[in-house]
Amino acid sequence: MNSTLIHPSAVIDPTAQLGRNVRVGPGAVIEAGCVIGDDCEIRAHAIITGAARLGVGNQIGYSAVVGAEPQDLGYKGAPTRVVIGDRNILRELVTIHRGTKEGTETVIGNDNFLMTGAHVAHNCHIGNHVIIVNNVLLAGHVEIQDRAFLGGGSVVHQFTRVGELAIMRGLTRISKDVPPYFMAVDTNRVGGVNRVGMKRAGFSPEVRRSVVEAFKLLHRSTLNFPQALEQLEKESPTPEVQKIITFIRTSKRGICAGSRRDTEDEE
Structure with a gap:
């Protein structure tokens, strides 16, 4: 039985596709070409745009924005998108921007937790079981590998990689890669191994x-x-x-x- 619940004040484009048991809160907007998988919850005033594709069981938080155009002066309106896997939690005010060059994507895997105010820029690739704490900023083309943990207020420069099960302490700033299992601290430093995480x-x-x-x-x-x-x-x-x-x-x-x-x- 399809028990999809859409609040009367939500705005959903006729070309958007909603799966089974989807809940859409007050004032939420789902724009043209977007695909929302089964069992997703789009909370109040969230915006899904840019032909974004969401898998199953995702929670999109209050006033989050998924699929907006990239903050790139070279972007000229090419068709790009955000692709999100399954069972992700995006909390309030999370922003995820779509790719910048034609046909490219910003990709979020499965079972990730993005906390309040986190920003994922164009063409980022986030793996699975990643935790991104409040107000983390990821610039374009950043790669975050599986099970990494990014502490609150961390900043990652464009094209930088954070390895599997690596951890960034709060307010860390990096423009160089963090190897798997290592702990990033301060600015472009590693201070040890993520023993507890391992x-x-x-x-x-x-x-x-x-x-x-x-x-x-x-x-x-x-x-x-x-x-x-x-x-x-x-x-x-x-x-x-x-x-x-x-x-x-x-x-x-x-x-x-x-x-x-x-x-x-x-x-």
Whole structure:
């Protein structure tokens, strides 16, 4: 049985497609060409525009905006869009802008939690199970990999990557990549390993220890960074450490340097 509930004050374009059991709150707007999957909730005064596509079970918070045109002076109205997966929560005032070049997309995966006031700019790619806390700012073309955690007020420069299960402390500012499992602090610094996050994710003590030792070799040894990376590759790394190595080798912006003091979480 389709129990879709649409408030009388909501505005829905006739070409928009709504799935089953969708709830649309007062004053919400769903514009032309948008697709809303089953079991989604579009709360009061939220706006879905730009032919955005939402999967199933998403919650779009009060006054959130999904699919608006990019804040890019080079954008000339080309058809682009936002694509959102399943079971995401976007809280109040979240903004997600669509791609900037024709045919491109801003992509949000599954099971993510974007808190109040977070901004996701054009062509960003966010993986799965990511937590983005209040007022985080992601510039264009940023990549946030699975299970990363971005603390409140963090800022990520365009084309920068944040690796799997990495964490950014609140108010951190980065324009260089943060490798998987590492903790970003201050400006373009990493202060240790996200040990608590790794433990909660089910990584064994041995695996966590291997990542800590990799961090120490890269950022606390007497070797310079290229020497340390080469040494790390020679040591038959675990799959997790190999993931760090591959991430570093494929970086285009460079990697955050080690901080002058340890700031990693305690277990």
